[in-house]
Each structure stands twice: as structure tokens, then as C-alpha cells.
Amino acid sequence: MRRRHRWLVGALLLGVAAAHAQQLVVMRDDGAVLLRLELSAVPTWEVRWYHSVAGFEVRDRYRLKGGQMLLQDSYAPDFAAGLGHIPGRGRLESDPNGGYWLREIDEPVPNNRYALRVGSARVDHRLVHAGRSISLSALAAGERVTLAVVPAAQSPAADVTP
Template sequence: MSQAAAADEALLEVVGTDGERLVSLPVAEGEGWCLEWNHSVEGFPVLDCYRHRDGRMVLVRSHLPDFAAGLDHIPGRGRQVSDGEGGYWIEAIDEPVPGNAYRLRVGSMRVDHRLVIDDTRISLSSLAENQRVTIRLSLPPNQ
């Protein structure tokens, strides 16, 4: 899946271990996206949300609908606020991702890792179920 990008826009890419680009989407400075998946035990959606900020991929917030296994707020890392529905957001994490990229072992369709950009959801599990991928923010050559 690919969309044309302007020469000055960064690209949010998902790349397989063989180097194949599975997803390539333009992401202008200041725009954001989330990685969403279903919690492996409880099944509810969890979100990690990023923003293209000053040429960096920055983790800005996470949504956790419950204090289920492995889901908790680390004191000193962002600010926990209620989502009004029994879950919570961790706001103001503001952690740059080293090298503008991270590796992810994509889960099964039950977990359904997906990219969320505006109203678009792209299932990474349907593209690379149980495989390792790299999610990266690739900058234009002039940055």
C-alpha cells in the first residue's frame, strides 16, 4: 500500500525482513499516527501514538483501557489521565524513538497489529502475520 509523497514529506514505512516495503505513507511535520493492537489476554485495543516532530518519530501518548497484564503507567514517564470510560491515557510521554525506527514482531490476526492514521486502519497482521517488520519514519534527502 503506497501513496505518493511530496518531496519534502517524510514517509511512515513498514518494511519486512527481506526489505520489501509493505506500507509507505506520507507524514508531514506535525502529523501523527498510532499503532493499535488487541491485548493478547483481554482482547481490548491498546494504542501507542506517535508524531512526526522536528524530523523525529516521537512517542507522544498511549491508551490503555484497563490495568491488565503488562499494562501500567511508569511513574515519571508521562502523565496518566482517565479516558472517562474506565481506562486511561498516558499523555506527554514525548520520547523520541532511537533512529526513527523500531522492530515489531507482528501478531496473529487475533492480536491484529494495525496502523491508524486519521480514519484509516491498515492491518499489519494481514500483511505480515507472525513476522518481524521495521516501522520507520524515513526523512526526505534534504533533512
């Protein structure tokens, strides 16, 4: 009987974990899924791209905390067009290699989703997760996509994960 109880408890715990599993999906406006990433083991990711005017790499780091997508940190080597620090929004920190970090932004992303106009190959929007870099520009340059955190059970059925 003890084995049966252990099996039942294990099955219930797996069911609870599956019910709370979250995925980051990238989809086109027509709902086609371009990318799906499981966030259970690694609940952080970055969106990286090259600034269209200055040409340097910008990094926005996100995390999932308590089911909420948060913009955690942002990095840029310079205060170029569209970049900078807003007092009260994170902590400005110099990077010893040059540039700056905006740390501890921890800004909730409304509805766990946001739209992104994917840049050309020169801009090279990339999604970095668990040591893997995926070029969004290779998948959807010039298109509007939505990045969204959704429960794994609710994510769209189609899967074209590269």
C-alpha cells in the first residue's frame, strides 16, 4: 500500500507542476507560433538586438516570477536614441567594460505579453534562453510579433520551434 501512496502523491505533484508550467511563445498576428520555450527549469530570457542607429548590442533581460513576466534588467553601451535611464525606474549601474546596466527594474509586463516589430538581419533581434540564441529576425524580419507567457496547457497547438 505504501508504494501505491507514493505513486499517487508523485502523480499528483506532477499534475500540479504541469498545471503551473509556463511557456514563452512568439507568434505572428495571425496566431501562427514561431517559437515556444519552456520556462519551468529556466524562468529567465533575454531579447537582444543591435541598435539601428548606433549599431551596438542592447539587451533586455526578463524573468517569470509568480506567473508574472517582469522586465528585470537592461544593458546598453551608450545612451543612444531611445535609450536611457528614467529616475525611479531601476538602478543605474556602470559596467566595468563600458556602457551601463539598468538593474532591478522589475517592471511587470501587462497581460504577460507585448508586441515587437522584428528588425532586419542588421538589427538581428534574438531571443536568448538557457544558453541558446534564436534569431527572431531570421524568422520574422519586418513583422509584428507578440511575445507572451502562457500556461503550457493554453499555448497554441501549432509548433514551429527551430
